[in-house]
Amino acid sequence: MKHIVTVQEAVTAFADFMEPTAAELDAIELESPxxxxxxxxxxxxxxxxxxxxxxxxxxxxxxxxxxxxxxxRDLVNRTAGVMLPGGAA
Known part of the structure; x- marks a missing residue:
């Protein structure tokens, strides 16, 4: 019986690009309440x-x-101005 084994290492498990960006961290902080x-x-x-x-x-x-x-409600009211760049209504 032959065993099937993966040869590749897990390269994306701890890759640098997997870290949250500053914008994502700010969004989490904004949604924390x-x-x-x-x-x-x-x-x-x-x-x-x-x-x-x-x-x-x-x-x-x-x-x-x-x-x-x-x-x-507070989150939506806080982010309403942020969602519309340039003051478009």
Missing amino acids: VIAAEVDLLDAQIKTLDRPANEVDARRIRRARNRVLAAR
């Missing part, structure tokens, strides 16, 4: 997986959803 709010929402939802949701859990999830919506 939305990411944090979504993580909080996920945490609130996970807490209710193993038991029925009570009134406190429902309130926690509702508040977390509102924080996600507010963070998304």
Whole structure:
């Protein structure tokens, strides 16, 4: 029985061009409030997986959803001027 073996090394696994650019890091930093709010929402939802949701859990999830919506709204309002170069409307 012959074994099939790859001969090439993995050249793209740790290549320099795979690092995030400064623009990508700035975009991540800009979206970090939305990411944090979504993580909080996920945490609130996970807490209710193993038991029925009570009134406190429902309130926690509702508040977390509102924080996600507010963070998304703020992100869109912040990036609206950035998305349109030259002031085109």
